[in-house]
Amino acid sequence: MARIVSLAALLGAWQYLSGRDNIYFVPPVQDAASSLWNEVVNGNLLRPALQTGALALTGFLLALVIGTVVGVLIAVFRPVSYVLEPIMSASNATPIAVLIPIIGIYLGLGFSGKVAIVFLFCVFAVSMNTTSGIREIKSGILEMTRAYCVTGWRRYRDVIVPAAMPALMAGVRISAGRAVQGALTAELLLAVSGLGLYLMNAGNRYDVPDLVAGTVFVSAAAFLALHLAGRWEGHVLRWRTDLKN
Amino acid sequence: MTVSSATGGVETRGATDSRPYIDVRDVGMSFASKSDDVIIIDGLSFTVADGEFCSIVGPSGCGKSTALRIIDGLTPPTSGEVRVGARTVTGPSLDVGFVFQQYNLLPWRTVAGNVALSLESIGTPKKDRPGKAREWLDVVGLGHVADYYPSQISGGMQQRVGLARALALEPRVLLMDEPFGAVDAQTRLLMQEQLLQIWEQRACTVVFVTHDIEEALYLSDRVLVMAAKPGRMVADIEVSFPRPRAMSVRSDPGFVRMKDEIWDLLHPGHGA
Amino acid sequence: MTATSTVIAPPSRAAGAAHAATLARERRRKWTYRAVFWAALLLAWEVAARRAGPRFLPTLESIAVDGMSGFFTNGFVVPFLDSWLQLFIGFAIALAVTIPLGVLLGWSRLPNVVLMPYVNGLFVTPTAALLPLVILFAGTDLTFRVVVVILFAFYYPLVNTATGVRQTAGGLRDLSSTLCMSKLAAFRKVVVPAATPYILVGVRLGLAAAVQGMVIAELWVLTGTGEVLKNLAQFRRLSEFFAIVILIVALALLLTGLLRLIEIRLARRGMVSAGES
Ligand SMILES: Nc1ncnc2c1ncn2[C@@H]1O[C@H](COP(=O)(O)OP(=O)(O)OP(=O)(O)O)[C@@H](O)[C@H]1O
Ligand SMILES: [Mg+2]
Numbered sequence: 001m002a003r004i005v006s007l008a009a010l011l012g013a014w015q016y017l018s019g020r021d022n023i024y025f026v027p028p029v030q031d032a033a034s035s036l037w038n039e040v041v042n043g044n045l046l047r048p049a050l051q052t053g054a055l056a057l058t059g060f061l062l063a064l065v066i067g068t069v070v071g072v073l074i075a076v077f078r079p080v081s082y083v084l085e086p087i088m089s090a091s092n093a094t095p096i097a098v099l100i101p102i103i104g105i106y107l108g109l110g111f112s113g114k115v116a117i118v119f120l121f122c123v124f125a126v127s128m129n130t131t132s133g134i135r136e137i138k139s140g141i142l143e144m145t146r147a148y149c150v151t152g153w154r155r156y157r158d159v160i161v162p163a164a165m166p167a168l169m170a171g172v173r174i175s176a177g178r179a180v181q182g183a184l185t186a187e188l189l190l191a192v193s194g195l196g197l198y199l200m201n202a203g204n205r206y207d208v209p210d211l212v213a214g215t216v217f218v219s220a221a222a223f224l225a226l227h228l229a230g231r232w233e234g235h236v237l238r239w240r241t242d243l244k245n
Numbered sequence: 246m247t248v249s250s251a252t253g254g255v256e257t258r259g260a261t262d263s264r265p266y267i268d269v270r271d272v273g274m275s276f277a278s279k280s281d282d283v284i285i286i287d288g289l290s291f292t293v294a295d296g297e298f299c300s301i302v303g304p305s306g307c308g309k310s311t312a313l314r315i316i317d318g319l320t321p322p323t324s325g326e327v328r329v330g331a332r333t334v335t336g337p338s339l340d341v342g343f344v345f346q347q348y349n350l351l352p353w354r355t356v357a358g359n360v361a362l363s364l365e366s367i368g369t370p371k372k373d374r375p376g377k378a379r380e381w382l383d384v385v386g387l388g389h390v391a392d393y394y395p396s397q398i399s400g401g402m403q404q405r406v407g408l409a410r411a412l413a414l415e416p417r418v419l420l421m422d423e424p425f426g427a428v429d430a431q432t433r434l435l436m437q438e439q440l441l442q443i444w445e446q447r448a449c450t451v452v453f454v455t456h457d458i459e460e461a462l463y464l465s466d467r468v469l470v471m472a473a474k475p476g477r478m479v480a481d482i483e484v485s486f487p488r489p490r491a492m493s494v495r496s497d498p499g500f501v502r503m504k505d506e507i508w509d510l511l512h513p514g515h516g517a
Numbered sequence: 518m519t520a521t522s523t524v525i526a527p528p529s530r531a532a533g534a535a536h537a538a539t540l541a542r543e544r545r546r547k548w549t550y551r552a553v554f555w556a557a558l559l560l561a562w563e564v565a566a567r568r569a570g571p572r573f574l575p576t577l578e579s580i581a582v583d584g585m586s587g588f589f590t591n592g593f594v595v596p597f598l599d600s601w602l603q604l605f606i607g608f609a610i611a612l613a614v615t616i617p618l619g620v621l622l623g624w625s626r627l628p629n630v631v632l633m634p635y636v637n638g639l640f641v642t643p644t645a646a647l648l649p650l651v652i653l654f655a656g657t658d659l660t661f662r663v664v665v666v667i668l669f670a671f672y673y674p675l676v677n678t679a680t681g682v683r684q685t686a687g688g689l690r691d692l693s694s695t696l697c698m699s700k701l702a703a704f705r706k707v708v709v710p711a712a713t714p715y716i717l718v719g720v721r722l723g724l725a726a727a728v729q730g731m732v733i734a735e736l737w738v739l740t741g742t743g744e745v746l747k748n749l750a751q752f753r754r755l756s757e758f759f760a761i762v763i764l765i766v767a768l769a770l771l772l773t774g775l776l777r778l779i780e781i782r783l784a785r786r787g788m789v790s791a792g793e794s
């Protein structure tokens with residue numbers, strides 16, 4: 001109820017602002033809405049969205065595979081953790097975007113350069129979550145594993161991997177958001193394409209309804225990506241009855 | 246019925262009637278703390294005969310779980326050694342089933358899946374596993390929750406799944422760490438009956454840790470009493486009520502007297 | 518540490534001294550591994566740089582000497598300081614708004630129900646996608662950079678503050694009412710200390726995001742350090758480029774490290790340490 005009131009208030013304020021002459025950057029609500037509808041229906045938004053989606057998904061999957069492997073290595077081999085852990089903890093505070101100006105030199109301004117940015121946005125979250133997932137497996141479970149002689153390949157398949165899965169899936173969820181972030185950043189700052197191109201064009205034309213429509217669309221797409229990641233997590237962790245509500 | 250040592254002297258029962266199957270020899274255990282070592286178990290020696298049902302009682306923190314872990318080979322002792330059958334224990338073996346105090350079920354597997362873990366370890370063919378798992382669950386009275394996840398059943402039920410998992414190994418030795426600690430009083434009596442039946446049918450050797458003196462006396466051929474700081478054996482009590490034992494043995498005057506004696510051993514200075 | 522070694526390995530009877538020695542040996546091993554690996558990495562960089570040439574990869578020496586001196590003599594200091602000044606303005610505004618708002622969101626239910634959907638919605642939206650829109654109403658000057666920094670930085674301080682206050686508010690509010698404290702005193706003596714560790718974590722995560730925001734904003738409108746980086750890359754003056762990148766990252770690490778240090782200090786003084794959310 002309170003939410004409906006607040007949403008109405010927001011739309012009302014938006015509408016009021018759009019009516020003021022000196023504020024050209026707020027389009028009337030109905031203009032933005034019809035623009036969103038038209039651009040989706042005629043494919044102007046969906047076509048670039050596919051391009052952006054492919055970029056985000058490629059970088060995300062790459063980060064998932066490599067991040068998981070690195071995370072496992074750090075958790076299992078002490079020398080690897082000694083050597084790589086400083087990088088992992090520094091990654092949190094490192095602005096990946098500083099690399100954007102030179103990525104083109106090494107990987108070009110095409111797909112691979114942009115994938116590299118998405119990858120860097122995601123990979124650390126995946127590997128740090130994997131590591132802590134494995135490290136924080138309850139010692140009782142590991143003891144049981146030994147008592148019942150679950151060894152070798154079975155130990156990983158039946159115990160270590162499923163036990164680390166909640167943390168790993170948390171990494172997946174965080175990365176899904178970062179992948180969309182990274183894709184848009186790359187498409188606006190490295191080489192304009194996809195939804196980044198759409199937004200930039202709308203901005204350059206001062207076509208405010210289209211720009212707002214595009215931004216809302218990107219937001220919805222990001223929400224969808226997160227939602228899908230959440231669904232996947234819920235499916236993988238369906239034994240976690242505490243997550244259901 | 247004899248009380249071989251009631252006053253605190255350590256006395257190891259000689260292997261007169263049958264050969265020892267579990268042989269704990271002068272086992273010591275200490276953990277490193279910040280400044281120096283803490284001795285958890287000191288000079289623990291006892292044997293358990295083949296097919297014997299032996300209980301360990303003792304105050305909380307006296308090292309019962311640690312002793313059981315050492316017998317299973319989960320933790321190497323700091324000194325001394327353990328022999329089970331013909332082998333010197335260096336690590337866990339599928340001959341020995343362990344029931345954990347904290348259950349340690351795999352939360353991502355169903356109840357039946359947890360029992361199947363044992364079947365996978367002993368190499369039961371894949372197609373036989375569901376049926377077998379179901380059989381062992383029926384033994385502990387949990388056939389009806391076979392497809393539940395552990396988080397969906399009560400603590401007492403989880404503990405019984407842990408028991409079914411150990412039984413599914415069909416082991417020569419069962420090490421049980423307070424296996425009925427979380428089970429409600431009524432179910433507990435039923436589980437005790439059930440356990441005795443299994444033990445009589447399968448002729449396995451049992452080491453059973455419990456806080457419940459009555460349970461220990463009712464189930465066991467022998468009760469070992471431990472004291473804390475450092476963990477050590479203070480009494481080795483033979484319980485020779487005839488088997489099969491009826492529930493009513495608990496009100497037998499001899500039974501009650503033994504209960505009081507063990508109580509006195511566990512709480513020196515407090516009259517029972 | 519391997520996954521198996523979580524199981525307690527008992528040391529020998531030789532007492533705690535031996536244990537301490539083991540720890541010291543492990544620490545030495547750790548730093549040996551690090552030294553060797555990092556040296557090898559730098560060596561590999563150096564070899565690669567010499568083979569690739571300065572227009573592709575600058576040598577370590579040229580980064581340290583040419584790059585760093587170039588930073589001071591070629592007039593990059595002013596835009597650099599300018600960027601960080603904007604960052605701090607934006608970050609200070611973000612904190613001034615988000616921390617009180619976070620307290621409000623954590624303390625009472627209604628604002629939480631009403632506002633959280635928007636907060637989460639804004640968080641989910643890729644911030645980079647907002648740049649073309651922001652530029653329309655904020656221009657390309659100071660306001661733009663400050664707004665972008667705020668957009669990047671607001672989420673963690675806000676949500677962590679709310680979480681910290683909410684976690685303590687429930688239980689400790691009862692406690693304070695049984696002790697007959699006034700609401701204000703309860704807030705000052707109970708909620709603030711209990712929520713501080715959460716807030717600090719939020720500030721640290723927010724700061725890291727703010728630095729990212731600063732870089733992205735400046736690369737988009739080409740001012741400050743962002744413009745400098747873009748030009749250096751374009752003209753392949755890579756030793757200067759890497760020198761500046763190193764300075765930015767070092768400063769970011771230094772600042773977040775300081776915050777981390779405060780967190781540890783507070784945790785030592787008996788305050789519960791909060792996990793990262
Ligand atoms: N990893 C460890 N490091 C240090 N001390 C330990 C460790 N594990 C157990 N201990 C100590 O060893 C002692 C014995 O523990 P144990 O779990 O064997 O007791 P217990 O007799 O099973 O107790 P309870 O009846 O409560 O289960 C305790 O005092 C405990 O603090
Ligand atoms: Mg115990």
